Amino acid sequence: MDVIKIKGTDDTPNVILDAENNIIEFSGRSLPEDVVTFYTPAIQWIEEYGKNPNPKTNVIFRLEYFNTASSKALLDILLKFEDILNEGNDVVVQWYYQEDDEDMLEAGEEYSEIVDIPFEMHSY
Template identity: 35%
Template structure:
């Protein structure tokens, strides 16, 4: 019997996103705004948890991102997350990522399109919100 890891849950802050990573269910949600004081410190535990869980074989992972604004330090952290996801997908893990954006939000749409180009193995989709 395998032990189910405890989900990583971070409530939304004034300037940091809500994060929920449930490795047992195979879901990762990040939503809101992101310009924390120290982006490396904020995203560090998420990167660690992902790295740990994606190292071994496991269920498919469904990632949903619903960001409305992020600063350049957070962009760097997102890129680190994407690199972990893409390399896990390259090793055979089934990973689907949805980049949700408000249909009127040009900046978030453009970021989604740019990030999409970096994926070859994971299924990255840019999805306008209803």
């Protein structure tokens, strides 16, 4: 499977989608000019990955900031992983938030209430 590695900028996150090394990670800031264009390749990659996923998938989010336009795209990503989980695979979301960033912790908790994937919260 292709590896997607996108280096983050001040308005787009770092994205690593690497099935072979079992690394799926979104980190940094997300307020892209065009959310759909930015996230579509990642969503397509996850759909493809879902056809033959690793026995255990850790989905890492280590975001400093995302705008509301991105929040919907992140939910779409999580829903794709929920599909993978529902097909009998092991999926866990690792949600990182800065120690003093209650809003980011709360955002993670909200996503965990919407999707059926277990979340592990980590402050850093």
